[in-house]
Amino acid sequence: MMTHRNTLKFAYWVPNVSGGLVVSTIEQRTDWSYDYNVKLAQTAEKNGFDYALTQIRFTAGYGAENQHESVSFSHALLxxxxxxxxxxxxxxxxxxxxxxxxxxxxxxxxxxxxIAVNVVSGWFKGEFDAIGEEWPEHDERYVRSEEFIKTLKGIWTQDNFSFQGKYYTFNNYTLKPKPIQKPTIEVFQGGSSRAARDMASRVSDWYFTNGNTVEEIKKQIDDIKEKAKQHNHEVKIGVNAFIIARDTEEEAQAVLQEIIHKANIEAVHAFGDATKEAGAASKEGEGNWAKSSFEDLVQYNDGFKTNLIGTPQQIAQRIIDLKHVGVDLILSGFLHFIEEIEYFGKHVLPLVRELEEQ
Incomplete structure (x- = not known):
């Protein structure tokens, strides 16, 4: 019998940023307002979703003209x-x-x-320049993020915490009250590069990777898990996926093609140019978006690549295939969030749970 611990977890991207989850002029019945997001959070909760991930953006671009701040917005949804x-x-x-x-x-x-936290190392140089913040080179950003995570966990678990790092210093600092969650608040991080995976294998509770095929995701997971063992550490894996579930495969594929056909070409190219400074900037050229095509970039985090597009039965089986290679969580995006999360909860999730029992 499956325990709750062994069941796949599901999260959704919170649209606290305008423009939806695809860089396309297709209709998206999704809104960045607070009222919409409250209804969405309550809908997701009722339909079996475990987590919601708010986005952090400081500047406009690629259709994201308006942005609510992530931490305060998260608290408001909670x-x-x-x-x-x-x-x-x-x-x-x-x-x-x-x-x-x-x-x-x-x-x-x-x-x-x-509450949980996603420590974002920062891919968008223009954003850092606009707010006057330092944007270290690729691998150095992960050095800073690793120190950030180490100090968060130290503050949350120790009294008289001291730390001497390249970026942060603490001297006998005690935080009270400490978090309720034990051992600490869950820490997520993203990335696909060598530096991102190595950081996850040492300090993060969860590792988010961009969408990809089952075979490529397996390679990443096997790599991270092996490295984590060497550090006596465990890390769970979340995979990004843009989900298009429809009654027939033809309907689902038609939606995908319409999204791509109506792509905002200028915005996608601008996004692609910016991501080259992030993903391809890693030493091995394997970071996020390093191998993304124009069609892939229409969905911010390569969500089409995961191929959760089709009928409920097709999608449920592909989700189980991901679980079999070590995925613990599906981070989901949708075109029309509220109605599609309801459809997913009614038609897809029960099939996933049935397959998990087999």
Whole structure:
């Protein structure tokens, strides 16, 4: 019998940023407003979703003309839900670990342990330039993020915490009250590069990777798990996927083709140019988006590549295939969030749970 611990987890991207999840002029019945997001969070909670991930953006671009700040927005959604855990995205640089640790510990206390954090190393150079923040070279950004995570966990678990790093220093610092969650608030991170995977294998609780084929995802997972063993550490894996579930495969594929056909070509190319400074900037050229085509970039995090596009039965089986190679969580994007999460909860998730029992 499956235990809750062994079941796949599901998360969705919170549209706290305008423009939806695809860089396309196709109709997206998704809104970045608070009222829409409250209804969406409550819908997701009722339909079997475990997590919601808020986005962090400081500047407009690629259709994201408006952005609500991630941590305060996460707290606002938590206040309107009962079980959902919300993952707040935070950027080292604009955030310092002392502030983040205290901010998140307070939210954890107020929500009885339902906050998590996604430490984003920062791919968008233009954003850092606009707000006057340093944008170190690729691998160095992960050095900073690793220190950020180490100091968060140290502050949350130790009294008189001291740390001497390249980017952060603490001297006998004690935070009280500490978070309710034990051992700490869950820490997520993203990336596909060597530096990102190595950091995950040492310090992160969860590793998010961009969408990809089962075979390529397996390679990443096997690599991370092996490295984590060497550090006596365990890390769980989340995979990005843009889900198009329809009654027939033809309907689902037609939606995909319409999204791509109506792509905002100028915005996609601008996004592609910016990502080259991030993914391809890794030493081995294997970071996020390093091998993404124009069609892939229409969905911000290569969500089409995961191929959760088709009938409920097709999607459920592909989700199980991902589980079999070590995926623990599906991070989902949708075209029309509320109605499609309802459809997913009614038609896809029950099939996934049935297949997990087999």
């Amino acid at each position: 206040a309107k839900t009962e079980k959902l855990k919300v993952i707040a995205a935070i950027l080292p640089g604009p955030w310092k670990p002392a502030l983040a640790a205290k901010q998140l510990a307070t939210i954890d206390y107020l929500t009885e342990g339902r």
